[in-house]
Amino acid sequence: MSTVAPARDRGPAHRAADTGRPRRPHRRLSSSLSSLSWSSLLYVAPALAFFGVFVLYPIGVSVWYSFYAYDGLTVGTPVGWDNYTAVFTDSQLRAALLHSLLLLFFYAALPVSVGLLLAGAMSRIRVYGLTLFRAVLFVPQILSSVVVAVAWRNLLAEDGPVNAVLRAVGLGRFATSWLGNFDTALPSIGVVGTWVEYGLCMVLFLSGIVAIDRSTYEAARLDGAGAVREFFSITLPALRPQISIALILTVTFALRNFDLIWNTTRGGPGTSTTVPSLYVYQDAFQNRMLGRASALAIVLTVVILLVVVAVQLLLRERDGTRSGPVRRGLARRGLERSRLARPAGKKAQS
Amino acid sequence: MKSVRREARSGVRPERAGAPRRAWGAAAAVALAAALACAGCSPPGAGKTATAGTQSFVTEPVTTGQVAALGDVTLRMWADQAEKPLMKSVVPAFEKKYPNVTVDITYKSFDDLVATVVNAASGSTPPDLFQGNIGYAVDGALVKAKLVRPLDDVAATYGWLTGTGASTLAPARWNSAGTAFGDGNLYGMSPISEVQGIYYNKALLKSLGLQPPQSLSDLEKQLPVVEKAGKQPVMLGNSDQYAATHIFSDLAATEQDPTAIRDWIGGKANTTFATTGNEKAADTMADWAKKGYFGSGYDGLSNEDAIARFAKGSGAYFVGGSWNGAKLDPEKFGFGALTTGGAGATASPWHIAAASKATPAAVAFLAALHTPEAGQKILDTGRLPVVTDGVRAANSLQSQTLDALKRTIAAGTQVGYYDWSATDMLTVMGGGLQEVMAGRTSSADFTKAVQDTWRKARESK
Structure with missing residues (x-):
C-alpha cells in the first residue's frame, strides 16, 4: 500500500518520466476520481460527448418514459411501476422470452461450436486458398440482415432450393414450408441465425489460434497427442478469451434479435416466432405505447447484461488469479497461457 | 519463474479489481443520464404546445x-x-x-x-x-x-x-x-379508393369450363373443380399476416350487415366481433385451408411473392384488392366482387x-x-x-374494378379494414387467423380473442 500513496500526488507528466519502477499498480489505482486529469479528459471528450448523446441519453430517456403512459405526442401520465408489472405478467411476453431462450442455442451455442470446429480443422489441415475460404465463410456476417432474410425466405420456401434438395435425395416427405409451419418456423429462423454468426466466431477463433505458439503443438505431438486431444488440451483452453467475446456477441445478437424475424415471419405463424424485441417495436411504433415499450426494452437490456456478465464470469473464473488451492492448480494453466501468449524469456510488459 | 508469476498476477488482478468499479461507473452514468433526460421529472411531452386555432376559415375556393x-x-x-x-x-x-x-x-x-x-x-x-x-x-x-x-x-x-x-x-x-x-x-x-374482391385467371377458368364467379356460392362450387383438376384454386401469400384477413373480411361481409361491421370497426359501443357471421367466415377459412384450396405453405409466402406468382399463371383466383391490379396483365385477368358490392375502403x-x-x-x-x-x-x-x-377505364380489368367500386359505394358495403379498430388488431387478427386456418384454434376462440383486443383498446382510451 505504501507504494500507492505517492502515486496519487503525481501528475501524468511525472508518471511518464518515472520509468524505473513497475508502473501498472500505480496506473490502476490512480484511476480513482481524485487523480482524474482534466487535460486527459480533453482527449476523450469528443468520444465521450458522442457516447453521451447517442447512448447514455437515449437510455436515460427510456428509463424516464418507462414510468409513464405516453403516446409520444400528448402529455404522459405517471403510472409508477405499472409498465414493468405488465412486462412480467404478460403471458405473450413470457412465450416470446421462451422463444428467445431457444434461439440462444441456435444463435450462440451452435455458431460457437461450429466456429470452433472449423477453426480447429483449418488450423490443423493445410487448406489451399485458406484466405478465400475464410472470406467466403465470413460473408453472412457482413450482409445486411434484410438481404439475409429475403434470401432465406426464398431458400426455405415451399418450392425453394432446400425442399428441392430434400426431394432430390428422396426425403420429400420432410419438405415443408419451413417458415410457414408452426413447428418448424422457430428452428428455421434459428438456423438462419447460426448461418449468420458462425463466420464471425470462426474468424475470431482463427485469430486466436494464430497466437498460439506452434511449439506447444509440436510438443504435444511428440507426446503422442492426436488431433482431438490437441484440440481439447491446447486449442480450446487457449481460445477462452475469444470464446468469451464470441459468446458475448452472439448472445447479445440472439436476445435483441429483431430484423431477421421481422423480415421473415413477423412473429408468425400465429405467435410461434415472437421475441421480446418484436413487442418493443410494435408497442413503440404501431401501438404508440412508448412507456410500455421502454419498460420492456429496459428489462430486455438488463437481461442481456446479466447473461453477458454470467458468460464473462464463467469463462474468467480460471485465470489463475485466485488465492488458495484453486489458484495453485490453475496458476499452472495461467503460466501456460502466458507462455503461449508471449515467447518465454521475453520480459514482462513494462 | 517468479517474474512470470508476478507478471501474470499483476496483469490480471487489476481487471478483477476494476470490474466492480466499472460496473458502478456504468450504473452511475446511466443514473446520471436518466436524471439529465428526466429534467426535473415532469411528464414526457409536457413541453409541447399545440398550435391549432391560428387557421383562417375557408369559405371560397382558394384563388x-x-x-x-x-x-x-x-x-x-x-x-x-x-x-x-x-x-x-x-x-x-x-x-x-x-x-x-x-x-x-x-x-x-x-x-x-x-x-x-x-x-x-x-x-x-x-x-x-x-x-x-x-x-x-x-x-x-x-x-x-x-x-x-x-x-x-x-x-x-x-x-x-x-x-x-x-x-x-x-x-x-x-x-x-x-x-x-x-x-x-x-x-x-x-382521392383514392380501394375495393376488395377476387381476381381470376381468365384462361385457366376457360380451360376448366368455368364462368367468372359472381357470388360466394359460385366460388364455393368452383373451388373443388379447380382443385380436382390439379391446379391451386386460391393463390395466397400470408407470411405478412394480412392477406388472409382480406379474404376473411370478404367472406364476413357476405354473412352479415355491412353497417354492423362498420360500426364495430369504428369502435361503436356495444358492438361485438363474436357474431355467428364472423365465426362462420372463420370456419370457411379453416375449411378451405384444410381442403387445400390455398395450396400448402401459404404462411411461408409473402403477399408480394404470391401476387407475382398469380401474375405468372399459378392459381385460379387471387383474393385481394384494387391495389393489386397494377401488377396484373389486364388481358389475362378479370375482377369481380363476391358480394353485392364488396368490401373496401379509402x-x-x-x-x-x-x-x-x-x-x-x-x-x-x-x-x-x-x-x-x-x-x-x-x-x-x-x-x-x-x-x-x-372517369373512363382503359381496359376491361379497369372497368370491372371501377364497376365493383361504384357498386360497393352505392350498396354501402365499403366497410373499411378490421385492423383500423385497434393499433394491435392486425397482429392479433392476422396471427389468430393463421392459427384458425392451421386448425390450432377454434373460430369461437378466435372471435373472442379479437373482441378482447377491441375491448382493451376501448378501455385504454
Missing part, C-alpha cells in the same frame, strides 16, 4: 391571388411512394398554375410512412401536407394531439360533401378527442398540418387531387379514384 400572396414558398409534403406516378402528373400542373409554389415531396414506403409520419408532424417544422393512415395509430394520434387542421370548411367549399365521393370521407371523420372515428369533424381526404388520407404556414397552397393542392381530371390520372396509374364521374 391564385391568395396563393401568390404567400410569396415564394415551398409546399413540403410526405407521401407513400405508391403515390409517385400520380404526383408526377399532378405536381407539374400545380406548379404551373401557382408559379410561386415549389412542391417538395418526401416519399416513403407505406410501412416507413406509418411508422414515422406522426413524429414528423409533431416536430418543429412539420410537412405542410402529408398522408396519414386511417385508424388509431396514425390518424387518431394526429387528431388527439391537434396536429392536423379540420377540413370541414374545405370540404363544404369544394363540394366534397356531395357526389360520388362523399361517403368515402367517413373514415377521416373523428371526434375531437381522437378516440372514435367514422363520425364527427373531417380531418383528412383521400386509401391513406391527406392531412394539412395545423402549424402549416402555407395553408392556402395546401388547400389548393388537395382541391386539385379531388377532381375528375385527377381521378382519370389515378385510374390511369393503376388505382381507383373516389371521384368516378366522367
Whole structure:
C-alpha cells in the first residue's frame, strides 16, 4: 500500500518520466476520481460527448418514459411501476422470452461450436486458398440482415432450393414450408441465425489460434497427442478469451434479435416466432405505447447484461488469479497461457 | 519463474479489481443520464404546445391571388411512394398554375410512412401536407394531439360533401378527442379508393369450363373443380399476416350487415366481433385451408411473392384488392366482387398540418387531387379514384374494378379494414387467423380473442 500513496500526488507528466519502477499498480489505482486529469479528459471528450448523446441519453430517456403512459405526442401520465408489472405478467411476453431462450442455442451455442470446429480443422489441415475460404465463410456476417432474410425466405420456401434438395435425395416427405409451419418456423429462423454468426466466431477463433505458439503443438505431438486431444488440451483452453467475446456477441445478437424475424415471419405463424424485441417495436411504433415499450426494452437490456456478465464470469473464473488451492492448480494453466501468449524469456510488459 | 508469476498476477488482478468499479461507473452514468433526460421529472411531452386555432376559415375556393400572396414558398409534403406516378402528373400542373409554389415531396414506403409520419408532424417544422393512415395509430394520434387542421370548411367549399365521393370521407371523420372515428369533424381526404374482391385467371377458368364467379356460392362450387383438376384454386401469400384477413373480411361481409361491421370497426359501443357471421367466415377459412384450396405453405409466402406468382399463371383466383391490379396483365385477368358490392375502403388520407404556414397552397393542392381530371390520372396509374364521374377505364380489368367500386359505394358495403379498430388488431387478427386456418384454434376462440383486443383498446382510451 505504501507504494500507492505517492502515486496519487503525481501528475501524468511525472508518471511518464518515472520509468524505473513497475508502473501498472500505480496506473490502476490512480484511476480513482481524485487523480482524474482534466487535460486527459480533453482527449476523450469528443468520444465521450458522442457516447453521451447517442447512448447514455437515449437510455436515460427510456428509463424516464418507462414510468409513464405516453403516446409520444400528448402529455404522459405517471403510472409508477405499472409498465414493468405488465412486462412480467404478460403471458405473450413470457412465450416470446421462451422463444428467445431457444434461439440462444441456435444463435450462440451452435455458431460457437461450429466456429470452433472449423477453426480447429483449418488450423490443423493445410487448406489451399485458406484466405478465400475464410472470406467466403465470413460473408453472412457482413450482409445486411434484410438481404439475409429475403434470401432465406426464398431458400426455405415451399418450392425453394432446400425442399428441392430434400426431394432430390428422396426425403420429400420432410419438405415443408419451413417458415410457414408452426413447428418448424422457430428452428428455421434459428438456423438462419447460426448461418449468420458462425463466420464471425470462426474468424475470431482463427485469430486466436494464430497466437498460439506452434511449439506447444509440436510438443504435444511428440507426446503422442492426436488431433482431438490437441484440440481439447491446447486449442480450446487457449481460445477462452475469444470464446468469451464470441459468446458475448452472439448472445447479445440472439436476445435483441429483431430484423431477421421481422423480415421473415413477423412473429408468425400465429405467435410461434415472437421475441421480446418484436413487442418493443410494435408497442413503440404501431401501438404508440412508448412507456410500455421502454419498460420492456429496459428489462430486455438488463437481461442481456446479466447473461453477458454470467458468460464473462464463467469463462474468467480460471485465470489463475485466485488465492488458495484453486489458484495453485490453475496458476499452472495461467503460466501456460502466458507462455503461449508471449515467447518465454521475453520480459514482462513494462 | 517468479517474474512470470508476478507478471501474470499483476496483469490480471487489476481487471478483477476494476470490474466492480466499472460496473458502478456504468450504473452511475446511466443514473446520471436518466436524471439529465428526466429534467426535473415532469411528464414526457409536457413541453409541447399545440398550435391549432391560428387557421383562417375557408369559405371560397382558394384563388391564385391568395396563393401568390404567400410569396415564394415551398409546399413540403410526405407521401407513400405508391403515390409517385400520380404526383408526377399532378405536381407539374400545380406548379404551373401557382408559379410561386415549389412542391417538395418526401416519399416513403407505406410501412416507413406509418411508422414515422406522426413524429414528423409533431416536430418543429412539420410537412405542410402529408398522408396519414386511417385508424388509431396514425390518424387518431394526429387528431388527439391537434396536429392536423379540420377540413370541414374545405370540404363544404369544394363540394366534397356531395357526389360520388362523399361517403368515402367517413373514415377521416373523428371526434375531437381522437378516440372514435367514422363520425364527427373531417380531418383528412383521400382521392383514392380501394375495393376488395377476387381476381381470376381468365384462361385457366376457360380451360376448366368455368364462368367468372359472381357470388360466394359460385366460388364455393368452383373451388373443388379447380382443385380436382390439379391446379391451386386460391393463390395466397400470408407470411405478412394480412392477406388472409382480406379474404376473411370478404367472406364476413357476405354473412352479415355491412353497417354492423362498420360500426364495430369504428369502435361503436356495444358492438361485438363474436357474431355467428364472423365465426362462420372463420370456419370457411379453416375449411378451405384444410381442403387445400390455398395450396400448402401459404404462411411461408409473402403477399408480394404470391401476387407475382398469380401474375405468372399459378392459381385460379387471387383474393385481394384494387391495389393489386397494377401488377396484373389486364388481358389475362378479370375482377369481380363476391358480394353485392364488396368490401373496401379509402386509401391513406391527406392531412394539412395545423402549424402549416402555407395553408392556402395546401388547400389548393388537395382541391386539385379531388377532381375528375385527377381521378382519370389515378385510374390511369393503376388505382381507383373516389371521384368516378366522367372517369373512363382503359381496359376491361379497369372497368370491372371501377364497376365493383361504384357498386360497393352505392350498396354501402365499403366497410373499411378490421385492423383500423385497434393499433394491435392486425397482429392479433392476422396471427389468430393463421392459427384458425392451421386448425390450432377454434373460430369461437378466435372471435373472442379479437373482441378482447377491441375491448382493451376501448378501455385504454
